[in-house]
Amino acid sequence: MQSFRTELENPIVERDIIELEKKIRLFREGAVTDEKFRSLRLARGIYGQRQPGVQMVRIKLPYGKMTLQQWKRITDISDEYATSNLHLTTRQDVQIHYVSLDRTPELWSKLEQDGITIREACGNTVRNVTASDRAGIDPEEPFDVTPYADATFRYFLRNPVSQEMGRKIKIAFSSSEKDTAWAFMHDFGMIPKVKIIDGKEVRGFKVLVAGGLGAQPFLAKTAHEFLETDLLIPYIENVLRVFDRYGERTSRNKARMKFLVQKIGFEEFNRLVEEEYTAIRTKSVPVDADAWPQTQPPAPVSSLPAYSVKDPKKFEAWKKTNVFEQKQKGYFAAYVKITLGNIGSAVSRQLIEALRPVIADDVRVTANQGLLLKFILPEHLEYVYSALEAAGFAEPGFDSIADITACPGTDTCNLGISSSTGIAKVLEDVIKEEYPDLVYNKDIKIKISGCMNSCGQHGIASIGFHGSSMKSGGKVLPALQVLLGGGIVGDGVGRVADKVIKVPSKRGPDVLRSLLNDYEQNSQENELFNEYYDRQGEKYFYELLKPLADITNLTQEDFIDWGQAQDYATAIGVGECAGVIIDLVATLLLEADEKLELGAAALANGAWSDAIYHAYSSFVQAAKALLLGEGVSGNTQIGIINDFDKYFTATGKFTFDTDFKTTVLQINANEPSEQFAKAYYAQAADFYKTAQVYREKAAQAAPVQA
CATH class of the missing domain: 1.20.120.330 (Nucleotidyltransferases  domain 2)
Structure with missing residues (x-):
């Protein structure tokens, strides 16, 4: 492995990167055990893929923010070190795949030239701090949560308390009581609140703790109805110290914070948290939100390149479904629907250059694997659409039933059981071709994971699927577990979807048709999908879908997974999403x-x-x-x-x-x-x-x- 030297000015970051290079060399020489090295590289955002000998690198973008230069830097990195594809994740990260381990220190050093890190993007650490993509421009927000999300991210990055915990920690900030960051499914979830105290307006958060999805979903518990903003980070630190000391470290499946609270009880958990107060480094962490550098609109432009809209009807649909007016009057934001979160580097550069004159230098990766463009003047919306149309990313229906969230599944993940991306593409086609009017339906959400671990968030979907398998005649076939009734209620309250039935994967489209047709025919006027599900009940939907679970009439096609040519075979590797236990x-x-x-x-x-x-x-x-x-x-x-x-x-x-x-x-x-x-x-x-x-x-x- 060739040595290199970074030109970074930050000595802490430089030391990190040089240390990674050193540990890779020692690992290659056999001086560092595989178990120890795996833990080390995961904490540096380097995750072993399903394919042997190559890595996925997770690029950590706090609250999903990229400047245009950072976006371009990531595209250049993907061209040089990966496959010229950017995969946007449900935690507002960007992942690149098929990276050589030996080149990761050099890759990291180039990312850091534009202030981008991979530190603690994987492993048993505080993962990326997410936030509502509308934060800062949301007409319904009591205040901008971005400065507080950023302060939290920076406080716990490289913090000794959160380097080698029993399991990962996920933190999210919602911009309003609509809870679009899903506070209820995180280890820490924050919802902004304002109180009048002694005649003054005081900012704070409703704080929820110990939520999580995975194979056993738990809704978070309310720790504080109102916690003043300067007390938030000390509270999180107290909880992390308790989790580090009392959390499970042997059984990976019981090591999340939700299981600790379940084991010792919420009252005892809170008592232990209070005990830590003396020892933390600071009892108050004020965040000067007024001094926070606000996102600025683009500079005025005198003229734009010639452009045209090929499909005016589609443009009107796009404006209705993908565009909203910001709280900053006179400006609009536009969502970009990115199918399965995959966007090529060449197309990214094309969009960066075309959009630079008319959007803010602040692009957000959304939690459903899309992009948000900000501060667009109304007279520039047509130009923005034309640029997206030319790049192939002008589909309407952002965050609608036609905008399906899916994890990579068996494409690259060690834990994938059956294809999630393949079935997602097929289901989007079903909606587009057979139910075109549903592009306006933002009530029903479809989410798909390649396994039960819910990286695709199937556990909080109106209609969710997770990869599984079934047996018939001594052969194994790919299957989908169908879940129904999950979603957001609001103000930190959520719904976990019910597991209803398992069907062969190739019958996924018929599951969707059955559900949509039944809902259309039997729902009451203005009845939302989850209201309809509650009225009919789980047993009703089990009986509705039961014929599709029948495996007495299988065909050869049922034994082949979506996007594959050969018969299905389970091939689950060793999962690395939470690291491994080191016991030598x-x-x-x-x-x-x-x-x-x-x-x-x-x-x-x-x-x-x-x-x-x-x-x-x-x-x-x-x-x-x-x-x-x-x-x-x-x-x-x-x-x-x-x-x-x-x-x-x-x-x-x-x-x-x-x-x-x-x-x-x-x-x-x-x-x-x-x-x-x-x-x-x-x-x-x-x-x-x-x-x-x-x-x-x-x-x-x-x-x-x-």
Whole structure:
């Protein structure tokens, strides 16, 4: 692998990239285990694809924002390192595929030249902070949540608290009570509120915690009906510290925050969160939203290139379905429907140059895999449409039933069971050709995932599908689990879809036809789809679709998945969306030492809180290593701390002034001062040295294996 040097001015970012290059080299040389390296690269946005030997790189765009230059930079990167395609995700990221691992440090350095990061885009970290794409221009918003989403993103990026948790954390900010960022399905969801306190208007958030989709969806619980904005980040930090210490680390399927709350109860969870208040680095994080650089309209243009609209009727439909007036009077925003979130780099550059004169330098990736263009004058809408039409991206029906959300599924994901993109294309064609008037229907949402993990958000869809399989005559065929009745209620309340029935994948179009025809024929006037579903009930829809689940009359075509030519075969790999559990003794001790190195650097920089948390992590990692050497495997940090006292302190193998738990949990009882940081770090360093000596003696005493 060739070495390189970045020209970045930010020394922290430069150190990150050089460290990645170093770890790749050590991995190639066999000096770093596969388990350890996987964890490291995931935290740098590098995800192993279904196809061996290549990587997906996830580019992290807080609240989905791209400047036009950043958009162009990503297109250039995709041309040079990937497949000249940009995949827009439901978490407002951009993914590129088929990247060589050895080229990722260089790729990252080029992205950072325009302030774009891949840090913590995957792995057991705080993932991308999402927000309503309309934030800042939403006519219904009490205030712009963008500055607060940005502050949250920056506060937790590289934060020691959120580097190696048991599982990922997802955060979302909605712009209004319509909850278009789906606060109810996130680990943290925020909805802006305004209160009058002592005669003054005070900004705050309704805060929801411990929501999530996946195979077992949980609706988030309300932690605060109103939390002032400067208290939000400290609250999130408190919760993350509790999740880091008490969250599951062995069973990946039980490691999300929703399971911790379910296990210990919400009351106990809140008590533990309150206990952390003393130790956090700051009790208030004010965000000067008034000083936030507002998105500016484009400069006036005297003339535009010659243009024409090929389909005036379609243009009128596009204006009705894809365009809305901003809260800034006289300006409009336009949504771009991107089928399955895929847009080529050449087309992207074409649009960037054509649209630059008439849109703001602030393009948002939407949570349903599209784009939002802002600050368009009414007289420029026709020109914008013509540019989109020329590029093949002028379809009306954004966020309608005809705008289907789907994850990559078996195209590239290790966990994909059956095709999600193939069936999505077919269903969009069914709506376009057989139900053209539904392009105006924004009530019904169709969402598809390639497996039960809900990356395509099928669990909150009016009509959802997730990939599955069925058996018939000793053969396996691709299948779809049908879910109905999910969606947004508002103000942090959501609906989880019901699993109704499983059908062969090739019958997906007939499922959609049956549902739409039944709804059209039997619904009451102005009755929304979910209202109709509630009135008829789950059993009614099971019986409606039951004939399509019959596998006694299969054809050869049913054994071939969408977009494939060969018979279907399940081929599920090892999922990496949450990293893996690292339990090798030597690796754990190495990690404990690395935490001390990070702590020393934080002390040198006066970052007392960071130094303390690195020292805490070193305590836990070293204790876990020694316990593992004794055959004891802990599944939470607090369990490791308790077990160390049981197996090492109580047996006299280690001694402390009190015990190990009291020593380690000083972290909760002290303010993060310089004095405490240095003393606590020294204790952690001493413990690591003692642990190293103990491990070396144990290794020497171990019998030699024949």
